[in-house]
Amino acid sequence: MPAVSKGDGMRGLAVFISDIRNCKSKEAEIKRINKELANIRSKFKGDKALDGYSKKKYVCKLLFIFLLGHDIDFGHMEAVNLLSSNKYTEKQIGYLFISVLVNSNSELIRLINNGIKNDLASRNPTFMNLALHCIANVGSREMAEAFAGDIPKILVAGDTMDSVKQSAALCLLRLYRTSPDLVPMGEWTSRVVHLLNDQHLGVVTAATSLITTLAQKNPEEFKTSVSLAVSRLSRIVTSASTDLQDYTYYFVPAPWLSVKLLRLLQCYPPPEDAAVRGRLTECLETILNKAQEPPKSKKVQHSNAKNAVLFEAISLIIHHDSEPNLLVRACNQLGQFLQHRETNLRYLALESMCTLASSEFSHEAVKTHIETVIGALKTERDVSVRQRAVDLLYAMCDRSNAQQIVAEMLNYLETADYSIREEIVLKVAILAEKYAVDYTWYVDTILNLIRIAGDYVSEEVWYRVIQIVINREDVQGYAAKTVFEALQAPACHENLVKVGGYILGEFGNLIAGDRRSSPLIQFNLLHSKFHLCSVPTRALLLSTYIKFVNLFPEIKTTIQDVLRSDSQLRNADVELQQRAVEYLRLSCIASTDILATVLEEMPPFPERESSILAKLKKKKGPGMVSEIEETKKERNVEMNGSTEPATNASTVTPLSSFFLDLLAQPAIERPHPTKSLPQAPLLPASFLFPGTCPLLPKRSLSFESTPSPSTDLLGIESTAVFNSVPLNSTGGSLLVDVFSENSAPVATLASAAEENFSSSSDLTSPDNNIDDPATAVHVSHDDDDDVDELSDT
Amino acid sequence: MQFMLLFSRQGKLRLQKWYVPLSDKEKKKITRELVQTVLARKPKMCSFLEWRDLKIVYKRYASLYFCCAIEDQDNELITLEIIHRYVELLDKYFGSVCELDIIFNFEKAYFILDEFLLGGEAQETSKKNVLKAIEQADLLQEVRMTCCEQWGEI
Numbered sequence: 001m002p003a004v005s006k007g008d009g010m011r012g013l014a015v016f017i018s019d020i021r022n023c024k025s026k027e028a029e030i031k032r033i034n035k036e037l038a039n040i041r042s043k044f045k046g047d048k049a050l051d052g053y054s055k056k057k058y059v060c061k062l063l064f065i066f067l068l069g070h071d072i073d074f075g076h077m078e079a080v081n082l083l084s085s086n087k088y089t090e091k092q093i094g095y096l097f098i099s100v101l102v103n104s105n106s107e108l109i110r111l112i113n114n115g116i117k118n119d120l121a122s123r124n125p126t127f128m129n130l131a132l133h134c135i136a137n138v139g140s141r142e143m144a145e146a147f148a149g150d151i152p153k154i155l156v157a158g159d160t161m162d163s164v165k166q167s168a169a170l171c172l173l174r175l176y177r178t179s180p181d182l183v184p185m186g187e188w189t190s191r192v193v194h195l196l197n198d199q200h201l202g203v204v205t206a207a208t209s210l211i212t213t214l215a216q217k218n219p220e221e222f223k224t225s226v227s228l229a230v231s232r233l234s235r236i237v238t239s240a241s242t243d244l245q246d247y248t249y250y251f252v253p254a255p256w257l258s259v260k261l262l263r264l265l266q267c268y269p270p271p272e273d274a275a276v277r278g279r280l281t282e283c284l285e286t287i288l289n290k291a292q293e294p295p296k297s298k299k300v301q302h303s304n305a306k307n308a309v310l311f312e313a314i315s316l317i318i319h320h321d322s323e324p325n326l327l328v329r330a331c332n333q334l335g336q337f338l339q340h341r342e343t344n345l346r347y348l349a350l351e352s353m354c355t356l357a358s359s360e361f362s363h364e365a366v367k368t369h370i371e372t373v374i375g376a377l378k379t380e381r382d383v384s385v386r387q388r389a390v391d392l393l394y395a396m397c398d399r400s401n402a403q404q405i406v407a408e409m410l411n412y413l414e415t416a417d418y419s420i421r422e423e424i425v426l427k428v429a430i431l432a433e434k435y436a437v438d439y440t441w442y443v444d445t446i447l448n449l450i451r452i453a454g455d456y457v458s459e460e461v462w463y464r465v466i467q468i469v470i471n472r473e474d475v476q477g478y479a480a481k482t483v484f485e486a487l488q489a490p491a492c493h494e495n496l497v498k499v500g501g502y503i504l505g506e507f508g509n510l511i512a513g514d515r516r517s518s519p520l521i522q523f524n525l526l527h528s529k530f531h532l533c534s535v536p537t538r539a540l541l542l543s544t545y546i547k548f549v550n551l552f553p554e555i556k557t558t559i560q561d562v563l564r565s566d567s568q569l570r571n572a573d574v575e576l577q578q579r580a581v582e583y584l585r586l587s588c589i590a591s592t593d594i595l596a597t598v599l600e601e602m603p604p605f606p607e608r609e610s611s612i613l614a615k616l617k618k619k620k621g622p623g624m625v626s627e628i629e630e631t632k633k634e635r636n637v638e639m640n641g642s643t644e645p646a647t648n649a650s651t652v653t654p655l656s657s658f659f660l661d662l663l664a665q666p667a668i669e670r671p672h673p674t675k676s677l678p679q680a681p682l683l684p685a686s687f688l689f690p691g692t693c694p695l696l697p698k699r700s701l702s703f704e705s706t707p708s709p710s711t712d713l714l715g716i717e718s719t720a721v722f723n724s725v726p727l728n729s730t731g732g733s734l735l736v737d738v739f740s741e742n743s744a745p746v747a748t749l750a751s752a753a754e755e756n757f758s759s760s761s762d763l764t765s766p767d768n769n770i771d772d773p774a775t776a777v778h779v780s781h782d783d784d785d786d787v788d789e790l791s792d793t
Numbered sequence: 794m795q796f797m798l799l800f801s802r803q804g805k806l807r808l809q810k811w812y813v814p815l816s817d818k819e820k821k822k823i824t825r826e827l828v829q830t831v832l833a834r835k836p837k838m839c840s841f842l843e844w845r846d847l848k849i850v851y852k853r854y855a856s857l858y859f860c861c862a863i864e865d866q867d868n869e870l871i872t873l874e875i876i877h878r879y880v881e882l883l884d885k886y887f888g889s890v891c892e893l894d895i896i897f898n899f900e901k902a903y904f905i906l907d908e909f910l911l912g913g914e915a916q917e918t919s920k921k922n923v924l925k926a927i928e929q930a931d932l933l934q935e936v937r938m939t940c941c942e943q944w945g946e947i
Contacts, residue, residue, distance in 0.1 A: 129926075136911050171912065259868050311870060343839035348841075382837075771803075773896065779854070
């Protein structure tokens with residue numbers, strides 16, 4: 001049942017509101033509103049001057065209509081007129097209208113500012129407050145220009161009332177946020193700092209908020225606030241619950257003020273003065289101790305307020321990052337919260353631990369909780385909590401636990417929410433690369449990523465795996481074998497086809513020796529996916545085919561037949577058509593020598609910054625990622641950075657890549673132009689390619705032992721190719737028998753565990769018909785008789 | 794705090810307080826999306842979620858959702874208690890507040906909010922002081938209307 005409105009009822013307004021509520025349809029509502037708007041318009045334009053009460057009523061109706069979501073294009077003048085009334089409620093409605101329906105009409109602004117100025121000068125605290133509230137609510141540049149100079153004066157004047165000081169402080173804060181340049185520092189700043197010592201805690205609260213924001217841009221000006229804040233905080237924390245009277249909230253002394261003071265302290269490094277530092281440490285220890293004591297009340301408000309202070313204190317400890325003892329205690333406290341009944345606390349603990357993980361003192365301590373976090377990932381019902389668990393795993397990852405963490409994240413990815421998959425993919429890719437000791441694991445991980453969440457594997461990720469495979473000879477064979485196997489799955493993701501196509505194109509020769517992955521089989525495998533792929537993928541596959549022509553001349557005619565088919569040569573897509581035509585021509589007229597040169601193996605990529613990191617930063621926003629990345633760098637983890645292979649393979653025509661390759665570093669194994677070899681007579685290339693003879697590159701003489709391409713590529717009998725281990729590769733012998741070992745298959749991942757629900761406390765009281773707007777809210781108040789209070793004092 | 798929204802379970806907006814300058818269009822868009830997101834949450838889920846680059850803290854009281862958007866460095870638990878304190882204030886003022894009170898006395902809801910939060914920050918955390926300020930304002934009114942029976946059972 002609606003309660004009685006105190007003071008004036010504005011009955012007309014109430015009737016109007018009920019009419020609207022009773023409208024059965026949207027059209028009826030709009031009709032009623034238009035009727036009312038017409039009525040109000042006529043009243044405003046009418047000859048009779050409206051009395052204050054009516055004006056107020058109509059302005060209020062207009063406000064209501066606006067808040068329903070309809071546009072209002074008149075009434076501003078009348079609202080501004082209300083400002084000059086000396087009836088409080090009329091002023092109030094006028095100000096409310098103006099704050100909500102901000103207007104940029106300069107004439108109106110001038111009038112509004114006048115009204116405000118008058119009220120500010122009125123020395124009536126209630127009117128002054130109204131004016132200050134309006135400025136704070138609107139906070140526009142025009143207002144800042146008009147008033148930013150006056151408000152600091154009001155704030156620090158001795159005769160200003162407490163309530164006005166509070167409003168002035170926060171009003172100034174708002175103006176500073178929107179127009180910092182219009183609020184210059186001055187002698188008022190030291191007086192503001194002094195407000196921290198004020199008797200009235202409301203004033204202290206407002207002043208603290210103001211100083212916190214100002215100190216971020218002007219730390220020097222407000223340095224003295226640190227010691228004042230510390231002493232105030234320590235007084236609060238050690239006070240008995242009766243000391244602060246009305247500022248005690250459910251047995252927690254001044255929680256909002258405590259949190260604000262702790263925030264203020266986070267703007268500064270740990271205090272230099274030993275006494276202040278000591279006091280602060282004591283204070284923080286007290287807060288940590290209190291968390292261990294039995295609660296004084298069962299009410300959730302009590303625990304929320306207490307824990308709010310606790311979490312902020314932990315934030316400060318992490319920010320200072322200077323007291324190992326406190327950090328470890330903080331970590332343990334958070335560890336306890338990780339398994340708390342209340343979901344909110346588990347969420348916040350996970351969030352806090354993320355920041356803790358980047359501190360060198362507590363990184364190890366955080367790692368001890370890995371099992372709990374993994375458990376949370378598997379069992380939490382709430383997706384936001386699970387997401388925090390993922391963030392924490394990412395933050396706590398280092399060489400010792402990378403494999404475990406990546407495995408868990410992959411596991412989670414299988415059932416993760418679609419909205420967060422891309423982020424998880426990026427994170428897994430970054431972790432896998434950073435902490436890979438064995439790059440075969442890295443390749444497996446990325447291929448797994450593609451298998452599980454192919455749609456969310458962005459270009460940066462699969463470019464990267466290719467770069468790494470190209471740069472590391474020891475994993476090329478393994479990569480070739482693994483993609484070959486992965487491609488055999490009946491339904492594989494297009495990204496896998498891209499990666500597989502590229503890798504087989506470059507390194508298919510490494511596995512061609514085995515009967516099961518002979519060149520023809522490789523080609524057929526890729527070509528079977530051809531028609532299912534999009535244009536860019538097909539383009540990539542065409543390049544792979546021409547590389548196959550070079551690597552495996554025995555299937556040249558098969559490939560040429562494919563290239564020659566109408567669907568390629570007359571393909572609607574220009575790029576595909578061009579490639580098919582050119583590659584076909586190239587395969588027909590180029591000698592093996594030329595072909596080998598043109599289609600040389602891709603050289604290693606130069607080192608450059610990881611683009612995956614850049615993408616993750618863009619997604620998450622600069623703050624969190626860069627912090628974690630910075631600390632990871634500091635722990636001396638080597639980054640294998642390289643650029644994207646972007647354009648080389650896909651967009652450059654065969655002939656120009658010929659020149660590119662000339663400039664590149666010499667490739668290492670594979671078919672190569674025989675002109676560089678001392679033996680093996682071949683058709684002189686100049687016969688077919690005039691002018692190109694002198695340009696044939698001189699290979700490094702490490703290839704002396706290798707026979708000419710035309711014989712060795714059949715590969716099956718000759719072990720030459722496979723034994724022509726690049727000079728600087730490490731595990732060279734793997735190229736021979738890549739199928740003999742039981743291949744470490746794409747890791748079988750455990751299915752997502754079933755959720756064990758741990759009940760959390762219910763935040764709302766159950767109501768029979770909660771949808772009924774007339775249902776009263778059962779709200780607990782801290783001054784109610786607390787029958788369930790637990791107190792041992 | 795960047796903004797506070799109160800809405801019913803049907804998604805009807807009962808109060809909107811914006812502490813950052815945004816165009817009307819943006820406000821409508823944000824409201825629509827956020828209301829949808831929050832209403833989709835199940836009862837036992839936690840009160841916090843990440844949305845765009847903000848943290849959202851919400852709590853349901855009877856038929857109303859109270860939803861605040863805070864910045865990354867703000868404290869979630871204390872915001873939850875800000876919501877509770879606001880509800881307490883409304884409760885004490887209206888005497889066992891329900892959604893209808895806020896519908897019919899929306900301007901009062903805004904006034905009470907202004908006494909408690911200003912520019913997105915808590916200015917007065919003593920319940921007594923806030924209520925005193927509001928009651929003082931009520932006393933200043935010239936015209937006093939007594940309770941109307943017509944209001945009855947709306």
